Amino acid sequence: xxxxDSKVPSGPLADKxxxxxxxxxxxxxxxxxxxxxxxxxTGLAGGSAxxxxxxxxxxxxxxxxxxxxxxxxxxxxxxxxxxxKNYQGDGDSAYRLFYDTVKGGDYRSREANVYRLAEESSxxxxxxxxxxxxxxxxxxGLLDNRSFGGVLVSRTFYAKGQTGQQLLLGCYAAxxxxxxxxxxxxxxxxxxxxxxxxxxxxxxxxxxxxxxxxIERHSAHAVVLASxxxxxxxxxxxxxxxxxxxxxxxxxxRGAYFANPCFTQIHPTCIPVSGDHQSKLTLMSExxxxxxxxxxxxxxEDAEDIRSGKLKxxxxxxxxxxxxLERRYPAFGNLVPRDVASRAxxxxxxxxxxxxxxxxxxxxxxAAAIQRYGKEEALTHGMKDTDEKxxxxxxxxxVEAKYGNLFQMYEKIVDENPYETPMMxxxxxxxxxxxxxxxxxxxxxxxxxxxxxxxxxxxxxxxRLGASALMQGLADGYFVLxxxxxxxxxxxxRTGEITTDSPEFDHAETEVRERIxxxxxxxxxxxxxxxxxxxxxxxxxKCGMSRNGEELQAxxxxxxxxxxxxxxxxxxxxAGDAMNSELEKAGRVADFLELGELxxxxxxxxxxxxxxxxREEYQTKEGEALRxxxxxxxxxxxxxxxxxxxxxxxxxxLKYENIELKTRSYK
Amino acid sequence: xKLNLKIWRQKNAKSKGEMKDYPINGIEGDMSFLEMLxxxxxxxxxxxxxxxxxxxxxxxxxxxxxxxxxxxxxxxxDRLVTTCQLHMRKFNDGDTIVIEPFRxxxxxxxxxxxxxxxxxxxxxxxxxxxxxNTSGNTVDANATPIEKENxxxxxxxxxxxxxxxxxxxxxxxxxxxxxSAKVSQFALLPQGRVEATxxxxxxxxxxxxEGFGNCTNTGACEVECPKGISLENxxxxxxxxxxxxxxx
Numbered sequence: 001x002x003x004x005d006s007k008v009p010s011g012p013l014a015d016k017x018x019x020x021x022x023x024x025x026x027x028x029x030x031x032x033x034x035x036x037x038x039x040x041x042t043g044l045a046g047g048s049a050x051x052x053x054x055x056x057x058x059x060x061x062x063x064x065x066x067x068x069x070x071x072x073x074x075x076x077x078x079x080x081x082x083x084x085k086n087y088q089g090d091g092d093s094a095y096r097l098f099y100d101t102v103k104g105g106d107y108r109s110r111e112a113n114v115y116r117l118a119e120e121s122s123x124x125x126x127x128x129x130x131x132x133x134x135x136x137x138x139x140x141g142l143l144d145n146r147s148f149g150g151v152l153v154s155r156t157f158y159a160k161g162q163t164g165q166q167l168l169l170g171c172y173a174a175x176x177x178x179x180x181x182x183x184x185x186x187x188x189x190x191x192x193x194x195x196x197x198x199x200x201x202x203x204x205x206x207x208x209x210x211x212x213x214x215i216e217r218h219s220a221h222a223v224v225l226a227s228x229x230x231x232x233x234x235x236x237x238x239x240x241x242x243x244x245x246x247x248x249x250x251x252x253x254r255g256a257y258f259a260n261p262c263f264t265q266i267h268p269t270c271i272p273v274s275g276d277h278q279s280k281l282t283l284m285s286e287x288x289x290x291x292x293x294x295x296x297x298x299x300x301e302d303a304e305d306i307r308s309g310k311l312k313x314x315x316x317x318x319x320x321x322x323x324x325l326e327r328r329y330p331a332f333g334n335l336v337p338r339d340v341a342s343r344a345x346x347x348x349x350x351x352x353x354x355x356x357x358x359x360x361x362x363x364x365x366x367a368a369a370i371q372r373y374g375k376e377e378a379l380t381h382g383m384k385d386t387d388e389k390x391x392x393x394x395x396x397x398x399v400e401a402k403y404g405n406l407f408q409m410y411e412k413i414v415d416e417n418p419y420e421t422p423m424m425x426x427x428x429x430x431x432x433x434x435x436x437x438x439x440x441x442x443x444x445x446x447x448x449x450x451x452x453x454x455x456x457x458x459x460x461x462x463x464r465l466g467a468s469a470l471m472q473g474l475a476d477g478y479f480v481l482x483x484x485x486x487x488x489x490x491x492x493x494r495t496g497e498i499t500t501d502s503p504e505f506d507h508a509e510t511e512v513r514e515r516i517x518x519x520x521x522x523x524x525x526x527x528x529x530x531x532x533x534x535x536x537x538x539x540x541x542k543c544g545m546s547r548n549g550e551e552l553q554a555x556x557x558x559x560x561x562x563x564x565x566x567x568x569x570x571x572x573x574x575a576g577d578a579m580n581s582e583l584e585k586a587g588r589v590a591d592f593l594e595l596g597e598l599x600x601x602x603x604x605x606x607x608x609x610x611x612x613x614x615r616e617e618y619q620t621k622e623g624e625a626l627r628x629x630x631x632x633x634x635x636x637x638x639x640x641x642x643x644x645x646x647x648x649x650x651x652x653x654l655k656y657e658n659i660e661l662k663t664r665s666y667k
Numbered sequence: 668x669k670l671n672l673k674i675w676r677q678k679n680a681k682s683k684g685e686m687k688d689y690p691i692n693g694i695e696g697d698m699s700f701l702e703m704l705x706x707x708x709x710x711x712x713x714x715x716x717x718x719x720x721x722x723x724x725x726x727x728x729x730x731x732x733x734x735x736x737x738x739x740x741x742x743x744x745d746r747l748v749t750t751c752q753l754h755m756r757k758f759n760d761g762d763t764i765v766i767e768p769f770r771x772x773x774x775x776x777x778x779x780x781x782x783x784x785x786x787x788x789x790x791x792x793x794x795x796x797x798x799x800n801t802s803g804n805t806v807d808a809n810a811t812p813i814e815k816e817n818x819x820x821x822x823x824x825x826x827x828x829x830x831x832x833x834x835x836x837x838x839x840x841x842x843x844x845x846x847s848a849k850v851s852q853f854a855l856l857p858q859g860r861v862e863a864t865x866x867x868x869x870x871x872x873x874x875x876x877e878g879f880g881n882c883t884n885t886g887a888c889e890v891e892c893p894k895g896i897s898l899e900n901x902x903x904x905x906x907x908x909x910x911x912x913x914x915x
Contacts, residue, residue: 052801067722068788070829071730087809123803130805132797132852132859134822141812159822165729166825173796180792188785211777240724274697279705280726409728412745412752413699478801527712529705574717578679579778581720582712 004257004637004652007439008112013658014094017116020440021483025490032057034496035489038205038220040192040247042069044164044470045453046226047171048477053224054178056482058489061218062175063190063207065242065584070172073228073240074473077164078285078406080146080156081470083121088145092153094118099659101468104150104337105433105461106611106627107661108263108635110654112440113458120475125157127478133170135159146290148466150337150666156467161285161406167470171477190216191584192247193512195223195254195449198504202251202449206505206512210584213577215512217500221492222448222485225251226477229432229454231264233592233599234544235536237429238270238283244588245595248436248455256444257637257650259437259457261595262603265464265612266545267430268294268341271413272361281428282413284364285406286466289334291369291399292423294341296353296362298322303353313355313363313422324348332666339463339612339625340666342427346545347623349426356424365422370395427545431469433460433612434602437637437652441484442476445637450485452476457635462611519586522570528585531566535559535589535596543600548616552604556597556645563593597644605649608632629661668694668755671763672707674719677776680783684776686765696756700743701726701733703755721780728752728893731828734774734782734835736767741832741891749830749893769835773842773878786877787829787845793873794866795849797859817855824851826894833888833896839880844888846874847904848896854907864911871908 009020027035035058039050042064054060064072086092097118102109125143129135135157136144145154159166178184189210196204196219204219227247231237252258269284297303298320305311324344326333336344345362348354355361374395378386386394396419400407410418436444436451438458444451453473460468499505542555566589574580609618609625610632618626635652670691677684691710694703701723708718724732733750737743743753758764768776773786799805825848833844850867853859859866882901889898 048801055800055802066724066730066732067784068829070788071724071732073725073730076725076727076729085808120803125808126805127799127801127803129808130797130799130858131801132821132856134818134825134852134856135808136822137813137815137818139815141814141818142809159825162729162826165828166822169825173791174801176788176792177796177798186788188788238727240730241726242724275695277695277698277702277706279699279702282727408747409752412728412748412754415754415756479803524715527709529709571712571715573712573715579720579781582718 004437004650005439006110006652007441008110009440013111013115016112017119024484024487027486027490027493029057031493033059035059035492036061036220036498037222037224037485038063038218039224039226040205041072041226041228041455042175043072043074043226043228043453044168044171044473045455045477046224047072047168047175048474049224049226049452049481050184051171051174051178052478052482054183060178060184061187061220062184063187063192063205065189065191065210067189069175069186069188070169072168073243074168074470075165076240077470078161078283079148079287080158080163080467081124081167082148082155082467083125083157083471084118084155085122085125087143088154090153092155094121096153097121097155100151101459101465102461102659103664104465105463106625106664107461107629107633107656108260108610108654109459109461111656111658116480117459117472117475120479121471123479124471124474128167128170131170131174133159133166146287147335149286149289149335149341150332150465156287158287161287161403164470167474192250193587194508195251196505196508197254197446198498198502201447203498204500204505206508211579213575213580215509217505217509219498219500221489221495221498222450224481224485225436225449225451225455226453227455229435230592230595231429231432233535233596234429234539235532236273236278236281236540238267238281241280244591246588246591248451249591249595251436251444251446251449253640255446255640256449257437257639258434258598259635259637260434260602261599261638262543262606262613263433263462263611264429265338265431265433266342266427268338268345268427269364269425270428270430271410272356272424272426273358282409283428283430284410284423284425286338288364288403288406291402292334292364292366293323293368294325294334294362294364295321295323296348296355300352303355306355307357307359322353329666336666337463337465342545343614345427361424361426363422364425366399366418367422370399370419373398431464433457433462433464437635441487442481443484443488448488450481452481462613516576516583518567519570519583519590520572520576522572523568524571525569527571528582528589531562531570532585532589532592534562535593538562539596539599543603546614546616547603549604552600555600556604559593559597559600560645563597566590566593594644598638598647601644601647602636602638605636606632627663668696668758668760670694670758673763673765675767676719676779679778680775694755696754698755699726699751700735700737700753700755701751719780720778723751726751729828731830734769734784734831735780736769736835738765741769741835742893747893747895749828769831771831771834771840771879773840774831774834784829784831786879787831787842789877790842790846790870790873791849794862794869797853798862811857813856821852821855824848824855824896824900827896828894830893832891832893834879836887836891837880838885838887839883841882842874842877842879843882843901843904844892844896844898846870847900850904850907851900854903863907864914867904867907867911
């Protein structure tokens, strides 16, 4: 077991980043023209990194499995992006954003990284506005803000329920500008199959052209992984169907340590599962918790009547409802962090108070907000003695202006009108805080292999706060990586082009081809989805919202067994040298089958509860997470040694010099 | 629900395609259209046949990947939805459903229902951006107030997901709605005005080069657009284009 060096610069917290930028090596503009960088993934982190790197003068190649960079799954982020602008004058500051994020992450993130993130957050908003991102504005023409979970200020910037889309289109536009200049070469419908190391340094990738099936070699002086999270290890998640861990896992197999794999975010407000045919889950933005109140019936009989269709939620009197978040957490109410809200929903449903057919749903109710806004509108428009119908209509218009597209999305999926009856929601897998271990420079344990955005582990600890993923993706991509990577690349100004005609590339390509052949030669018993769904069930039941030692051990054994079965019996029709979606899925599921086991092993090793990682054995009398700072105040970084069971644990001790470690309380 | 599917099968870009019949059983109203295709594909795989290839990713109506022409309409009979948000409750037991890829010269078929929409990327590449550096050294975000109405209209134009339904709906396979949405997003913002002249000229030029047809104002694009992008954007682009050409 080794101790990892995070390379955090010395000096006071607030000065570290500036000092570091002043001290690292730079590459002069003429030399940048001779340096190539590969960026895998074109979401917010990859897209912004590619744009800035190209603008600085590097030659960039981008890779994405979608048909256009604009379709990366950042596009689906709904609610907003945090920035410590303090436009609302509610006492916000970089320090507060930093503090909220570290506390929200249950004291399992690295102070210096989080501070840098908070520091850069304001810059992101300036940058995006300059690029023409149409954020929501007030009537005075200035930017509007809203509030998200786990904080007491309004620092979230948004574009209705499509903030991720607007930010990603901003990145895509910035990429297009560089594509037009010839500085970015986009390889769309391409998937990274392996990382190539030459003399211990990342020098390229093997990619598969998903249209022709051709295996290609691409070299570069450095490789940036921005391939997103691994939530799809659960099969059902709010991730896109194609979201996968392949790029990160291939790098892991080549020597990059994988950190905190068990830190997963289960988002409290998603549309509940409707049946076995379900292929993915849809999120209802956390922003809805600004105005929606979460409740279940106070009496079990009422819950039963609702489930059997005898009673409608709107018929239930105020005193017969249990607004359990407001009851348990008066200070933060419906805006507690995600892990807390999810566990509370599970607790009520497990106790028999769930409200849909499966008993796994709670209500998110806008009736009170509609009335409140309606009355306010009536007042500001000088309407006196307005009847209830008019108030409801006015209020409904306000709610529609704020969340219209989310309500429409809900209605299309569930076939119920959420303006008239409360939404039903349930927690679902949404984000993974774990990922490749990176140092302060965002470099993995492989020289020249960097990792940004959700794919790395760095900023969110054991639980991410809402509207912080977009912030991290863009901060990493626009403002951090393009500078820190220069320090590494400054050694490469005389290297010249990296040849793909080398034994290292030969070897990697052969391995990729052999792996594809092996997948294609399965006995043909079951489809890829059959295995993926099985893995998902093991993960959800045994490594989901709450975990215990016994079940985690069982999960490890079952996943190892399933993996063996998969490799022997998977069925992939079609050919390897043509477009073949089953083959694509098979490669991704194969990696999930390894990651899943490491995930369970990591959860089993961490004998404490923190953030999204809730071990049943470690809880307070009130059922809150019981952290163990004495023994687990570290990042777990796993080194690949063949089978996941043989992975070796390395630790990065987390030092809190600016924040006092406390029990996280939202009461 | 029992359905009779008629699906376009085409091995690759070079081969000739054809419609094939696939009867299917046990479809539930709560399934999305793509989940119905998942059921079909699982059956095909188990029989050892190649599944129907189609583009899809987010399955929540925002990535713009899905591109199915269902019973002659892009994204099917429902309004303001993408194919992934279309649910089977919109169909009846015994229905015949015809499924084809979006059709346009500028969108060649790659395989089955998968098409190549890179023409859209190229239109964006020639001017669908504001030329500011991404270094973050810019003015404060609140330095320039923007009228809420313009900011909102810019946002609505920017919600285009680039799926191509507008092109598939148009009898001329015109890409005016798509192109005008991007032109409008920037034309409505003060920071976008600086390059407005060159932007509209380059993007329209590229749109024509890609082989999209002309606009004859039938409005089919607006009806079929899953995001409700307004025809007003086309009027705005025409105005922008005209004044750009007058400026020279």
